[in-house]
Amino acid sequence: MTQETKPVRVRFAPSPTGYLHVGGARTAIYNYLFAKATGGTFYLRIEDTDRKRYNEDALKDLLRDLEWLALNWDEGPYFQSERLEIYGKEAQKLIDSGNAYYCFCTEERLQTLEHGYDRHCRELPPEAAKQKVETGEKFVIRFKSPLDGSTKFNDLLRGNIETPNKDLDDLVILKRDKFPTYHLASVVDDHYMQTSHVLRGDEWISSTPKHVLLYKALGWEAPLFCHLPVILAPGGGKLSKRKGAASVGDFRDLGYLPHALVNFLSLLGWSPGDDREVMELKEMIEAFSLERIQPKAVAFDEKKLEWMNGMHIRLLPNSYFTEELKKLYPNEQSEKFLKVAELLKPRLKFTNELPALSNYFFERPQKIVDEKAKAKYWTEQSPEHIALLANELEKIEIFNIQNIEAAFMKVCESSGIKLGMLAQPARLAVSGVGAGPGLWEILECLGKEECIFRLRCVN
Numbered sequence: 255m256t257q258e259t260k261p262v263r264v265r266f267a268p269s270p271t272g273y274l275h276v277g278g279a280r281t282a283i284y285n286y287l288f289a290k291a292t293g294g295t296f297y298l299r300i301e302d303t304d305r306k307r308y309n310e311d312a313l314k315d316l317l318r319d320l321e322w323l324a325l326n327w328d329e330g331p332y333f334q335s336e337r338l339e340i341y342g343k344e345a346q347k348l349i350d351s352g353n354a355y356y357c358f359c360t361e362e363r364l365q366t367l368e369h370g371y372d373r374h375c376r377e378l379p380p381e382a383a384k385q386k387v388e389t390g391e392k393f394v395i396r397f398k399s400p401l402d403g404s405t406k407f408n409d410l411l412r413g414n415i416e417t418p419n420k421d422l423d424d425l426v427i428l429k430r431d432k433f434p435t436y437h438l439a440s441v442v443d444d445h446y447m448q449t450s451h452v453l454r455g456d457e458w459i460s461s462t463p464k465h466v467l468l469y470k471a472l473g474w475e476a477p478l479f480c481h482l483p484v485i486l487a488p489g490g491g492k493l494s495k496r497k498g499a500a501s502v503g504d505f506r507d508l509g510y511l512p513h514a515l516v517n518f519l520s521l522l523g524w525s526p527g528d529d530r531e532v533m534e535l536k537e538m539i540e541a542f543s544l545e546r547i548q549p550k551a552v553a554f555d556e557k558k559l560e561w562m563n564g565m566h567i568r569l570l571p572n573s574y575f576t577e578e579l580k581k582l583y584p585n586e587q588s589e590k591f592l593k594v595a596e597l598l599k600p601r602l603k604f605t606n607e608l609p610a611l612s613n614y615f616f617e618r619p620q621k622i623v624d625e626k627a628k629a630k631y632w633t634e635q636s637p638e639h640i641a642l643l644a645n646e647l648e649k650i651e652i653f654n655i656q657n658i659e660a661a662f663m664k665v666c667e668s669s670g671i672k673l674g675m676l677a678q679p680a681r682l683a684v685s686g687v688g689a690g691p692g693l694w695e696i697l698e699c700l701g702k703e704e705c706i707f708r709l710r711c712v713n
């Protein structure tokens with residue numbers, strides 16, 4: 255079986271050293287979508303071999319964030335820290351086959367070197383090296399990188415990439431603490447875990463020739479590689495916390511829906527091939543293919559994410575909102591929840607706006623909080639107009655939109671004012687704020703008595 259015909263097995267392999275960046279989340283999403291689109295397997299591997307940078311909270315957050323995004327993995331998580339024996343064996347094999355060597359250079363010596371490692375221990379006779387190891391001298395194991403020739407691999411997005419071997423260091427594969435470096439662990443795991451495709455951020459592209467050499471030295475076939483385009487901050491440069499929200503946790507805290515974030519991130523570098531943008535997960539899976547990923551850097555546009563979030567809010571079932579409203583106002587009648595949900599759903603940009611935007615449907619506003627709107631629309635005559643309106647509303651038998659509108663028109667005509675000069679003060683009087691759903695709808699939802707009560711509180 256060639257790599258191209260093997261069953262798809264892909265992984266997300268984060269290092270638990272910090273928060274889950276949106277770039278990492280996008281990598282996870284592409285691996286997930288690719289696995290689902292091809293009937294393959296998506297597994298999670300925790301690359302926790304850098305003990306200095308390991309952070310237990312980061313691991314917890316990472317798992318929580320992936321679950322929140324609903325990127326359910328089929329296997330794992332596998333922890334590299336539990337597989338040290340395997341890496342040790344492979345490092346030993348590389349020593350035995352002459353593809354790696356013990357290096358006894360001290361930190362102090364390494365610090366004096368200017369251009370990477372000078373291969374000082376490379377020519378040490380194996381017997382002498384073995385003796386040093388047996389006497390307990392500290393060592394690392396380094397890969398014996400070929401000194402000439404070049405290493406090629408085919409990146410699925412960028413085509414052939416060739417690196418002169420003289421540019422590659424004799425990289426450390428096993429550290430003093432017997433933990434593997436990222437390079438060895440990644441290659442060994444991708445082999446034994448039968449990874450068919452490595453989809454990862456393009457900051458790893460310079461590591462790939464080193465990995466290709468390791469595969470060769472171990473006698474293994476390398477997986478296929480696909481390095482994903484970099485995500486840039488809106489004004490250029492790397493996306494970072496300093497420039498605003500950058501982690502999945504940040505966007506969750508801001509009130510984004512996980513589906514909206516997944517949808518938005520999926521489009522950073524990929525497109526379904528038509529002009530669809532707002533997609534449910536199922537649609538994304540159906541449309542996904544590696545061919546439609548493009549290698550060019552992409553900018554992160556938070557305005558677009560905001561828009562996308564609103565679009566996904568509209569796709570939520572009404573029951574989502576009625577449940578949330580029930581939690582907010584446990585003593586209220588449930589028929590009202592559905593009406594309020596229908597009115598607010600088209601207006602929400604974030605689900606966490608629900609308490610503020612729904613409040614006046616359930617609680618009488620204490621005062622007009624929207625000072626700006628008040629300054630603009632409230633006049634000395636407003637209380638008088640509102641009193642007339644209350645009287646007119648009182649006459650209504652069937653309190654529906656049509657009759658409410660007619661009552662407004664009647665007051666406007668009899669007092670010779672424009673609708674805005676009645677409707678805006680009335681809105682302020684019943685809701686306390688100057689913007690929201692249609693006024694007739696709000697009044698209908700509040701009910702006749704409540705409206706009249708609120709209007710008559712104005713003086």
Ligand code: GLU
Binds near residue numbers: 453
């Ligand atoms: N542990 C690496 C990371 O944190 C994984 C890179 C790879 O996918 O090979 O991104």
